[in-house]
Amino acid sequence: MKKILSGLAVLGVVLAGAAGVWAAEEEAGHSAAEPTHFPIHKPVEQSWSFAGPFGTYDRGQLQRGLKIYKEVCSACHSMDLVAFRTLEGLGYSPAQVSAFAAEYTVQDGPNADGEMFERPAIPSDHFPSPFPNPVAAAVANNGAAPPDFSLIAKARGVERGFPTFVFDIFTQYAENGPDYIHALLTGYDEQPPAGMEIAEGTHYNPYFIAGKSLAMAKPLSDGQVTYEDGTPETVDQYARDVSAFLMWAAEPHLEERKKTGFRVIIFLALFGVLVYLTKRKVWATTPH
Structure with missing residues (x-):
């Protein structure tokens, strides 16, 4: 029994030593290459006309966003469901x-x-795809097929975490998708941190949630698209307009849904009052 315990003790010492060596090698490897973690910035909450329980779409903004999609985004991204x-x-x-x-x-x-x-x-x-098939799309874009934009504003929502999501329940906040798209489109000008290596053919963006960099180059620049209504032709404005348009594409019946929800809440409130008054009337003459 003593020999067994002694053998186990020796084995434990050997394993601990080996683990220490492996950890040291791994740490040395990371320090020699680049940081193991890279910063991801959270999108800043923007002011949208369609936000909140009574929000509505700005038709002028949606038309400008459609123009951005047609003249810039449609060269790579489809909207098969629209x-x-x-x-x-x-x-x-x-x-x-x-x-x-x-x-x-x-x-x-x-x-x-x-x-x-x-x-x-x-x-x-429906809006046609700019590529004949997904393989051709990937070949033309450094091996990464551009995502379809039909539901991108709902699919790319960034989790806001606790306790923010608790307040979102009461404020009916559902604009994290447009916030993310706007942040991504305006975040290309930032430089990668020291020591971070970016894969060749990709572009750093601190708001990209799927990695350090993405295949899509900066798509927008000031004055790139002409607005006939006098709206500023800046990257920030372009990003806002196309983000709003993509939100509409993902949820075109948002306004009707909010109106219906408000009517339902009013109905339930009135119905609850009637049920309460009926209960009081029915039980008022009943002996206890």
Whole structure:
């Protein structure tokens, strides 16, 4: 028994020594290369017209955001789930929507000869992808296929953590997606920390939540897109407008949902009062 205990003690000493050596080697390796952790900045909460229980979309901002998407983002990002006819929700007439859709080409078919063909898009069509398939999209973008933008504003929401999310329940805060998109689009000018190595062909952005850097280069610059309504043509304004548009694309019925929710709350409050008064009336004459 003593020999067994002695053997176990020796084995423990050997393992502890080995663990110390491995830890030292790992620490030396990290210090020689780069920091093991990299900073990720949290998006700053922005002021959105559609925020809060009574928020509504700014149609002018949505139209500007659509222009940003068309002239900048659509070169790489699709919106497969968004039909052209829904653009009437931005304030466009059916004729304007038809003209806008006709600027795109979509694949249709097969025809009488069994072949696919291309035609101008119509309002019932969806925004076409700029690439024929995901593999071609990845090849054209350093191996990373650009994500579809249909639901990006809802899919890229950054968790705000405790205790902020508790207050969000009462304020109906649901704009963390647009906040993140705006922060990402305006965060390219920051330089990586000392000692951090960025993979070749990628670009540092401290707001990117999936890694140190991303394949997408800075997409916006001042004066890149012309606004006819006199709105400032700055990166910050571009980012705000396209973020609002992508929020609308992800949730086009947001205003109707908020109105319905408010009506339901009023109904439940009145119904609760009626139930209480009925209960008092029914039980008022009942002997205890």
